[in-house]
Amino acid sequence: MSIEDKDVEERLSQSGVRYTGGRRQVVAALQGADGPMSAAELHQGLAGKVPVSSVYRTLAVLEEAGVVQPHHSAKGITRYEIAEWLAGHHHHLVCISCGSVEDIELPRSLESQLERLVGEVSEMSAFSASGHSLEVDGLCTRCA
Amino acid sequence: MSIEDKDVEERLSQSGVRYTGGRRQVVAALQGADGPMSAAELHQGLAGKVPVSSVYRTLAVLEEAGVVQPHHSAKGITRYEIAEWLAGHHHHLVCISCGSVEDIELPRSLESQLERLVGEVSEMSAFSASGHSLEVDGLCTRCA
DNA sequence: GCTATAATGAGAATCATTATCACTCACGAT
DNA sequence: ATCGTGAGTGATAATGATTCTCATTATAGC
Numbered sequence: 001m002s003i004e005d006k007d008v009e010e011r012l013s014q015s016g017v018r019y020t021g022g023r024r025q026v027v028a029a030l031q032g033a034d035g036p037m038s039a040a041e042l043h044q045g046l047a048g049k050v051p052v053s054s055v056y057r058t059l060a061v062l063e064e065a066g067v068v069q070p071h072h073s074a075k076g077i078t079r080y081e082i083a084e085w086l087a088g089h090h091h092h093l094v095c096i097s098c099g100s101v102e103d104i105e106l107p108r109s110l111e112s113q114l115e116r117l118v119g120e121v122s123e124m125s126a127f128s129a130s131g132h133s134l135e136v137d138g139l140c141t142r143c144a
Numbered sequence: 145m146s147i148e149d150k151d152v153e154e155r156l157s158q159s160g161v162r163y164t165g166g167r168r169q170v171v172a173a174l175q176g177a178d179g180p181m182s183a184a185e186l187h188q189g190l191a192g193k194v195p196v197s198s199v200y201r202t203l204a205v206l207e208e209a210g211v212v213q214p215h216h217s218a219k220g221i222t223r224y225e226i227a228e229w230l231a232g233h234h235h236h237l238v239c240i241s242c243g244s245v246e247d248i249e250l251p252r253s254l255e256s257q258l259e260r261l262v263g264e265v266s267e268m269s270a271f272s273a274s275g276h277s278l279e280v281d282g283l284c285t286r287c288a
Numbered sequence: 289g290c291t292a293t294a295a296t297g298a299g300a301a302t303c304a305t306t307a308t309c310a311c312t313c314a315c316g317a318t
Numbered sequence: 319a320t321c322g323t324g325a326g327t328g329a330t331a332a333t334g335a336t337t338c339t340c341a342t343t344a345t346a347g348c
Contacts, residue, residue, distance in 0.1 A: 018345075020295065040335075051297055056336060061295095075214065076222050076304065077335070093271045104269055110261055117254055117261075118280055125248055127237045129282040136262055138273040162314080164326065184304075195328055200305060220336065221304065 004031065004086045008067050015065040022050045026058045027067065027082070035092070035101040036071040036079030075099060084131070091133055095140035102140065148175065148230045152211050159209040166194045170202045171211065171226070179236070179245040180215045180223035215277075219243065228275070235277055239284035246284065 008027055009019045029045050030037055037045070039059060043052045050058070059080050062068040068080045071092070079101065081087065089111070093102045106114065114134060122129035152171055153163045173189050174181055181189070183203060187196045194202070203224050206212040212224045215236075223245065225231065233255070237246045250258065258278060266273035 016294095018294070020344090022296075038335090052335095053298070053337085054296060057296085060337090070219075076220055078220055091265070093269060093273075096274065102271075104265065106265065107268075110264060113257065113261055117257055118278070120254060121235070121248065121250065121278075121280055122282070124251075125237060126285060127246075127280065127282050128288055129237075129280045130240065131281040133279045133281070134262070134265075135277045135279060136265055136271065136273045137275040137277070138266070138271050141270060144272055160325095162325070164314095166327075182304090196304095197306090197329070198327060201327085204306090 004082075007086060011067055012061075012065050017061055017065065022054050023058050023062070025050055026055060027062070030068060030080065030082050031087075033081075035103050036081040038077045038079045040077070041079075071101065092135050093140065094135055094137050095143055096137050097139055097143035100140055100142075104136075106134075148226075151230055155211055156205075156209050161205055161209065166198050167202050167206065169194055170199060171206070174212060174224065174226050175231075177225075179247050180225040182221045182223045184221070185223075215245075236279050237284065238279055238281050239287055240281050241283055241287035244284055244286075248280075250278075 005024070005027070012019045012023075025046055026042060029042050033045075039052065039055045042059075043050065043055050046055075059068060063070065063080070066083055067086065069083050071079045071081055081103070084090075087103075088105065090103045090105045093104055095101075114132070118129060118132045121127075149168070149171070156163045156167075169190055170186060173186050177189075183196065183199045186203075187194065187199050190199075203212060207214065207224070210227055211230065213227050214222050215225050225247070228234075232249065234247045234249045237248055239245075258276070262273055262276045265271075
């Protein structure tokens with residue numbers, strides 16, 4: 001059981017739902033991935049151990065409980081990742097060729113620059129910002 | 145005919161496709177919008193003047209020609225916006241309540257800070273960056 | 289162990305998107 | 319100006335992702 005699993009368990013119980021085997025597997029798969037995953041990718045990755053309908057339901061439950069969050073990616077598929085309060089704040093490198101998405105954490109100095117910047121944007125736009133994410137588009141190492 | 149229309153026409157003719165009435169309407173609708181639009185939203189906005197199948201085909205053609213680019217899908221839908229070389233570089237305010245997406249342009253000083261930051265990210269990650277987009281999540285004025 | 293309730297699995301239903309195909313329209317050769 | 323060819327269109331069928339339904343199974347509390 002990974003460090004975070006305790007937190008997930010607690011959060012789910014607060015939401016009044018159980019942390020069952022299938023749900024654990026989905027969470028584990030998301031933890032193991034190095035970027036957001038779609039339901040189909042998770043189903044694949046779990047080698048059919050969790051049926052596709054359960055993957056979707058599980059993702060909905062986990063999202064509701066704030067354990068995962070959807071990452072709105074292109075091409076009509078929704079990918080999910082472990083919520084930031086569990087996985088830490090990070091940004092995304094998106095490959096414009098193969099569509100893969102990789103997480104990246106910024107060193108503190110860059111992150112704080114970015115936060116200051118987002119603060120200014122929020123002020124000038126009358127938009128009450130609660131979070132941010134930087135998406136960098138380009139070619140991943142495989143596609144380069 | 146808006147300023148950009150000439151550019152669109154040229155780009156399409158370079159791709160060997162025609163800039164027909166339906167395609168013009170889709171481009172115009174995207175120009176008029178203040179954020180990315182899905183095929184369904186465009187179809188709606190055009191009051192059925194362009195059938196839904198044509199909207200999809202048109203978006204595919206326009207994407208192929210580099211006139212529009214897919215962006216920010218929420219909940220399994222893909223939205224498109226005018227490509228940056230036509231519309232100018234901008235970022236997105238994403239409402240976490242209603243899912244709407246609004247474009248925002250950064251003042252030069254902030255934008256250049258951001259570019260420097262992306263440059264550093266690119267270097268430290270062995271990822272050849274070609275573009276970037278800042279997503280600010282929060283509540284839009286309607287949902288606040 | 290028994291019961292009430294949550295969770296699961298399989299498949300049907302739905303929604304977004306893509307492919308198909310007969311038909312129309314626009315451009316270039318005549 | 320007319321004809322023929324290929325691009326474009328519109329309606330609809332097919333696909334793929336996601337959600338819903340419901341009968342069955344597992345779990346927590348008694």
